[in-house]
Amino acid sequence: MSDGSVSGRSLPVDRIVLGDCIAEMNALPPASVDLIFADPPYNLQLSNDLRRPNDSKVDAVDDHWDKFASFDDYDKFTRAWLGAARRILKDDGALWVIGSYHNIFRVGAILQELGFWILNDVVWRKSNPMPNFRGKRFTNAHETLIWCAKSQEQRAYTFNYNAMKVLNDDLQMRSDWVLPICSGNERLKVGGEKAHTTQKPEALLYRVILSSTEIGDIVLDPFFGTGTTGATAKRLGRHFIGIERERKYVDVATERIRQVVPVAAEDLQITRSKRQEPRVPFGRVVESGLLQPGQTLFDQSRRYAARVRADGSLVATDFSGSIHRVAADLQGLSACNGWTFWYFDADGKAVSIDVLRQKLRAEMAADDKPTPAKRPARRSGKVTPMPRRPA
Numbered sequence: 110m111s112d113g114s115v116s117g118r119s120l121p122v123d124r125i126v127l128g129d130c131i132a133e134m135n136a137l138p139p140a141s142v143d144l145i146f147a148d149p150p151y152n153l154q155l156s157n158d159l160r161r162p163n164d165s166k167v168d169a170v171d172d173h174w175d176k177f178a179s180f181d182d183y184d185k186f187t188r189a190w191l192g193a194a195r196r197i198l199k200d201d202g203a204l205w206v207i208g209s210y211h212n213i214f215r216v217g218a219i220l221q222e223l224g225f226w227i228l229n230d231v232v233w234r235k236s237n238p239m240p241n242f243r244g245k246r247f248t249n250a251h252e253t254l255i256w257c258a259k260s261q262e263q264r265a266y267t268f269n270y271n272a273m274k275v276l277n278d279d280l281q282m283r284s285d286w287v288l289p290i291c292s293g294n295e296r297l298k299v300g301g302e303k304a305h306t307t308q309k310p311e312a313l314l315y316r317v318i319l320s321s322t323e324i325g326d327i328v329l330d331p332f333f334g335t336g337t338t339g340a341t342a343k344r345l346g347r348h349f350i351g352i353e354r355e356r357k358y359v360d361v362a363t364e365r366i367r368q369v370v371p372v373a374a375e376d377l378q379i380t381r382s383k384r385q386e387p388r389v390p391f392g393r394v395v396e397s398g399l400l401q402p403g404q405t406l407f408d409q410s411r412r413y414a415a416r417v418r419a420d421g422s423l424v425a426t427d428f429s430g431s432i433h434r435v436a437a438d439l440q441g442l443s444a445c446n447g448w449t450f451w452y453f454d455a456d457g458k459a460v461s462i463d464v465l466r467q468k469l470r471a472e473m474a475a476d477d478k479p480t481p482a483k484r485p486a487r488r489s490g491k492v493t494p495m496p497r498r499p500a
């Protein structure tokens with residue numbers, strides 16, 4: 110990782126670039142990143158210190174990077190960074206932007222002006238929001254994330270629907286996410302003080318990245334701050350590019366990401382719909398030597414047994430055929446899924462042959478994963494959404 114500026118037009122993959130995000134994105138090759146996650150300045154327009162009832166000062170966002178002279182100035186800035194982001198996004202890529210009521214409506218309108226196609230607005234409901242100290246308004250307990258495709262026509266974006274459903278205990282994941290704000294050990298400190306006023310929780314980025322990227326994808330964050338996006342991307346086996354103009358944040362993020370241990374490749378495989386999973390014929394298991402011709406398979410109760418033949422068929426007393434056909438015939442059924450019916454012996458333990466299929470699928474996915482430099486335009490996990498109707 111380095112904070113050096115972009116050299117030539119190559120991609121600074123797994124690096125943090127110190128600089129202004131508009132200039133730095135303009136220096137990157139077009140259509141080169143899979144996902145952009147942006148947490149831009151909110152333009153909070155705080156004129157006075159925010160104080161608690163006991164007169165202590167609230168640690169609010171009053172940083173210089175959040176100050177704009179007018180709405181017009183903020184809109185110009187938003188148009189410039191979103192335009193630069195759109196150019197470097199692959200056609201089938203997607204962009205997430207997070208904001209509060211101060212900026213998200215302006216950002217949303219500009220996104221649409223530029224041709225982005227909004228897929229969802231997700232409400233991040235904070236389970237532990239800061240109270241409204243003066244009691245003059247409702248507690249401001251949420252932020253909004255807008256998720257959009259590059260254009261209405263380019264709708265082959267990644268959405269790992271099944272993985273999101275499993276993450277949500279087998280219930281379809283909704284657009285309201287209840288997650289705590291960043292606190293406790295996760296909150297980075299420098300000299301006992303918060304390292305950054307708006308550090309986002311990793312759980313939020315976990316959901317964003319897991320839902321809308323594949324292993325090995327490149328995720329760019331133009332407002333990198335403490336590097337929450339980079340830390341989560343690295344953990345989930347994705348690449349990141351961070352752009353941040355404050356050196357103190359680059360330093361914090363660099364150290365944070367250095368300490369991240371990525372999840373093991375085999376544990377990163379996600380639940381997919383049957384349609385998305387690569388087909389593995391049983392013959393591949395035999396060809397690859399994971400099972401040997403002559404080896405015996407049996408069902409879980411060890412009532413039935415069959416022998417593996419060199420062509421990937423099974424033979425059992427009166428029957429021979431595919432793993433599915435023999436399993437069905439032995440039980441007198443019209444059909445049976447052989448992958449879940451048959452087991453083999455591994456050091457005295459019965460192991461489902463489906464484990465071998467998963468192993469081959471993981472290998473196929475790993476082989477399929479190109480390095481960032483020679484990455485082709487796209488691969489699996491894509492959806493073409495149904496036309497949307499208001500609820």
Ligand SMILES: C[S@@+](CC[C@H](N)C(=O)[O-])C[C@H]1O[C@@H](n2cnc3c(N)ncnc32)[C@H](O)[C@@H]1O
Pocket residue numbers: 128129130131148149150151174305307308309310331332333334335336337338352353354355358
């Ligand atoms: C809302 S914070 C992002 C916080 C980040 N998501 C995290 O979890 O730490 C916005 C960040 O953008 C940076 N920033 C603001 N304007 C920028 C620009 N034009 N180019 C690069 N970085 C910028 C600020 O320094 C600040 O760290």
